[in-house]
Amino acid sequence: ETAVFQTPNYHVTQVGNEVSFNCKQTLGHDTMYWYKQDSKKLLKIMFSYNNKQLIVNETVPRRFSPQSSDKAHLNLRIKSVEPEDSAVYLCASSIDWGDYAEQFFGPGTRLTVL
Amino acid sequence: GQQVQQSPASLVLQEGENAELQCNFSTSLNSMQWFYQRPGGSLVSLFYNPSGTKHSGRLTSTTVIKERRSSLHISSSQTTDSGTYLCVFPYQGGRALIFGTGTTVSVSP
Numbered sequence: 001e002t003a004v005f006q007t008p009n010y011h012v013t014q015v016g017n018e019v020s021f022n023c024k025q026t027l028g029h030d031t032m033y034w035y036k037q038d039s040k041k042l043l044k045i046m047f048s049y050n051n052k053q054l055i056v057n058e059t060v061p062r063r064f065s066p067q068s069s070d071k072a073h074l075n076l077r078i079k080s081v082e083p084e085d086s087a088v089y090l091c092a093s094s095i096d097w098g099d100y101a102e103q104f105f106g107p108g109t110r111l112t113v114l
Numbered sequence: 115g116q117q118v119q120q121s122p123a124s125l126v127l128q129e130g131e132n133a134e135l136q137c138n139f140s141t142s143l144n145s146m147q148w149f150y151q152r153p154g155g156s157l158v159s160l161f162y163n164p165s166g167t168k169h170s171g172r173l174t175s176t177t178v179i180k181e182r183r184s185s186l187h188i189s190s191s192q193t194t195d196s197g198t199y200l201c202v203f204p205y206q207g208g209r210a211l212i213f214g215t216g217t218t219v220s221v222s223p
Contacts, residue, residue, distance in 0.1 A: 004156075035211070045211075090157075100145045100203075100204040102159060103159065105149075105156060105159075107155070107156040
């Protein structure tokens with residue numbers, strides 16, 4: 001049963017454009033994450049929000065910005081996409097923050113930058 | 115770098131057979147998670163297993179922290195068990211997740 005929802009599933013755009021990805025979780029969790037998946041083996045965390053507060057902001061380029069209206073939503077905006085931004089972006093949630101907590105993932109958004 | 119090895123890489127089963135999937139980590143860990151994924155599908159959490167043995171229906175996960183390994187046992191396999199099984203562990207204090215290479219399971223009727 002899907003409880004972490006992402007839109008869109010796919011997005012193809014050109015260099016320099018702005019894109020926004022949406023994520024919503026219905027699990028009542030306090031913490032949400034955005035990961036970038038460049039390969040099958042490694043997901044790198046980009047941002048994490050705990051109950052609407054940004055608690056992790058890894059050294060991602062400034063063109064990436066998270067947006068959260070409440071603890072159930074965490075969107076990702078990319079101001080001016082670059083070719084290296086092509087990847088799958090995965091949203092996840094966990095019950096709280098701390099030592100690694102069980103992650104629940106959305107289906108992912110595949111971004112292709114031409 | 116950190117590595118997660120899974121074995122076997124693929125497994126073909128007849129419905130009703132049991133299977134054991136292995137996951138070995140190259141570094142010490144505090145917790146790990148097993149996921150299931152159908153082709154093109156989402157990652158579905160099966161077990162969050164810091165240590166010990168956990169059961170869920172026909173699935174059993176056993177993690178031995180000191181030995182840096184975890185196993186997933188499927189009993190009485192069904193065709194709906196077909197898919198890819200991935201083990202995951204966090205590193206850098208949870209700032210990154212490393213996925214194993216995956217075991218692709220195919221169960222035929």
